[in-house]
Amino acid sequence: MTSKTGASVSMADIARLAGVSESTVSRALNNNPAINVDTRERIHQIAHKLNYRMNMGARNLRLRRTHTVAVVINTEIQTGQSFTDPFMMDMVSMIADELNRSGYSLLFASTSLNRKDWHTHLIASRRADGIIIIGAGKYDLPIKNLYASGDPLVVWGSTRDKAPYCVVGSDNVQGGRLATEYLLKQGRTRIAFLGDTRHPEVRDRHQGYTDALTEAGLAPVNEKLLLKSFRYDSAQERLETTLRQIESLPFDGLVAASDMVAMGSIKALQNCGYRVPDDVSVVGYDDIPMANVFTPALTTVRQDIERGAKLLVKKILTQIKEQKANSTTLPVRLVRRES
Amino acid sequence: MTSKTGASVSMADIARLAGVSESTVSRALNNNPAINVDTRERIHQIAHKLNYRMNMGARNLRLRRTHTVAVVINTEIQTGQSFTDPFMMDMVSMIADELNRSGYSLLFASTSLNRKDWHTHLIASRRADGIIIIGAGKYDLPIKNLYASGDPLVVWGSTRDKAPYCVVGSDNVQGGRLATEYLLKQGRTRIAFLGDTRHPEVRDRHQGYTDALTEAGLAPVNEKLLLKSFRYDSAQERLETTLRQIESLPFDGLVAASDMVAMGSIKALQNCGYRVPDDVSVVGYDDIPMANVFTPALTTVRQDIERGAKLLVKKILTQIKEQKANSTTLPVRLVRRES
């Protein structure tokens, strides 16, 4: 309700006041040239005077669209509770800005893609014209199914699988390579990787890591020990207990799957009496805002979130216009700091 | 479209197949007892077979509601670009969960409350039944205006102003006091406050800070110097330049307005050769996930985000049901760590 009276003003009200039909009001407000300029002006003024706002639900029903895009955060890859990685939030926020710029709204949903009904209430119920999924996670079957339904869909994730649907993502292989090569250049020879490789993006980063190592004639370190499910919130704890079981440090360089994992690892190393970067040099991933505030300031691989968000939106809108959009891989770059 | 054919199934389709009227279908699907059990079952089966999803837009139009709540992040208080404080994201995510649990959708918007049209496209356009605003910011006039329109509205912010509208927030005065008293107990006597007191919540924390100091017979330190606009992303830089202009450290304890500010400050102190907590003990605010990962692990004041989110949702739904909801202040607690 726009006023305490509870009665919201509709086109009918304007039509009555202007002494014209609703058709004319509709056309006038949409600046249809078929309407006389004087009439149009008069209607616009009345509308303004009444503080009229069009009922978008009604309009969208008639036009068979929603002018809304759903953004789905896959919580399955997170703790299951909430997703606390600031990277996600930045992304969502920028997507929201981009969508608004195009006159679209953003319907926010955080759910596990594993749930049977995870998307039925979005597109099928006509709440959104398209879906942007952030973080495909381990299983992409549900996404394939959604794609098969023909609905507009864009995914932020690994672009390496040549998925049939449209994917936007960073060049994670290159990122993993950059991180590893940086460590190699620092003279590190025993470089380990920390992260949950069941996630496609992490798997790609790991690929870049092994590529770089192989080219340098080196081998990965302690894969069995370190390649488990390393979520950022458990990274510290797990690494710490692992370190305490070991006599001496098996690595002098660490490629972390995310900044959060990197920070947790550094914390664990420090707790066990090791110094960063003296004993171990660590490279993170994402370049979240606090990477620069952390001590030591995190050397990390930066993803261009802003460009990613713009692309995601552009591609989803393209598909909503019934056109085809193809996948894009974004370049990454290394940010050298102190770790 | 739920199928590649492009034709989505409506109640009319079901009615035709079942040999009944649309009214009956509608009532059957809503489990209206007026419908014969056999008929209802048959209709349900047909609906299931056709993979029918109700068009929520149409339903909401008829029922004059949206079953959607808009969550507005006030970006004015942030950098203007995006809001990177993970605290916000946690809040939004939990609100989304809560809303979904009640069958509501979450329309996400990040905008500056200063913009003239900041909410017209939300309620007035009937895109949402109510608005949750996170971070009222410096100006609450636009919120008062919105409130005056009679629309359901809940704000996360300072509960100390006795605002006419419904506010949910932490006990920031108590939080500021807890932080300060902790430092006093550590034997610190020259305690400074860092944060932008133009924000109501920060102002309240500062109030608790001065209260505690006064009771201890002490005075604030370097107010003029430190009470400027300390955003987390500039905290480090500003404090660092300030420190370099000063001979000796004017404080041995620091109450920061947020964890992000605390981390930035610690970074600045370390860069200038001071040790935390040896030279300066620092207390943060929020207890964001990485507070525990930071080095040193941040002593901080924890806000109960989960309960906050639940309350925000509960109160907005209450108002949507045309009932009155009043403000609530949530308790906070100190989390002792290493800083």
Added chain:
DNA sequence: CTTGATGGTGCAATCGATTGCGGGCTCGTC
């Protein structure tokens, strides 16, 4: 047999917009 419940369904209006088609009006032209 008439009347009155009672249970199960359908008719049609409604929510607030959009739009194809048709029609009135004004002019210009022959």
Added chain:
DNA sequence: GACGAGCCCGCAATCGATTGCACCATCAAG
């Protein structure tokens, strides 16, 4: 004065649901 051409505008259907009211059938009671 008649006629065709534009220019404006209204009628009514439509999008996909909900719901008050009327209606019919069945059956028991009087």
